[in-house]
Amino acid sequence: MAADKAGEVVKINVEAMEWEAEFNPPTGKNLFKKSLFKDPGTGVGVTITKYPAGFINPKHDHPCAHGMYVLKGILHTSEGDFPPGSFVWFPEGSVMWHGATAEQDVEIVFITNKKFAINYL
Numbered sequence: 001m002a003a004d005k006a007g008e009v010v011k012i013n014v015e016a017m018e019w020e021a022e023f024n025p026p027t028g029k030n031l032f033k034k035s036l037f038k039d040p041g042t043g044v045g046v047t048i049t050k051y052p053a054g055f056i057n058p059k060h061d062h063p064c065a066h067g068m069y070v071l072k073g074i075l076h077t078s079e080g081d082f083p084p085g086s087f088v089w090f091p092e093g094s095v096m097w098h099g100a101t102a103e104q105d106v107e108i109v110f111i112t113n114k115k116f117a118i119n120y121l
Contacts, residue, residue: 010037014048026058026120043115050107056099059121065092065113073106075099095121 019032034048043064048071051057056076067089068075068082075082077098082088090096092113100106 012036019050024055024057027055029055031055031057043112045110045112045116047110048107049110050105051098051100053100053104054102056097059095059097060118061093061095061121062090062112062119063092063117064115065094066090066116067111068098069109069111071107071109073104074101075106075108076101 014034014036017034019034021030022033023030029052031052032050036046036048038045049068059078067087070082070084070086070088072084075086075088075098077088078096079088081101
């Protein structure tokens with residue numbers, strides 16, 4: 001993780017960061033993250049997340065709200081498909097699924113409004 005102290009200025013060369021594999025049990029596959037910031041007090045977090053082509057995080061909800069800004073590829077979600085430059089905000093408790101199209105990886109900025117947790121349905 002790049003920074004985890006509230007009140008600090010965060011400066012990161014994201015391109016120089018290595019992708020961290022994160023195993024996703026429901027899919028049996030890895031997704032990849034670059035953790036940019038997590039506030040230990042509020043749980044607010046920012047990551048760059050990459051879903052490989054065909055990766056879909058199945059139907060779930062969260063006890064936090066979260067937003068996704070698309071950097072590369074197409075974000076494929078229960079709410080539609082979103083190209084680079086799109087931003088999607090899912091309110092706390094929303095039921096959703098999301099990931100990459102079958103044709104290409106997608107990279108997103110993933111932002112949570114408080115501590116992240118996921119509940120598969």
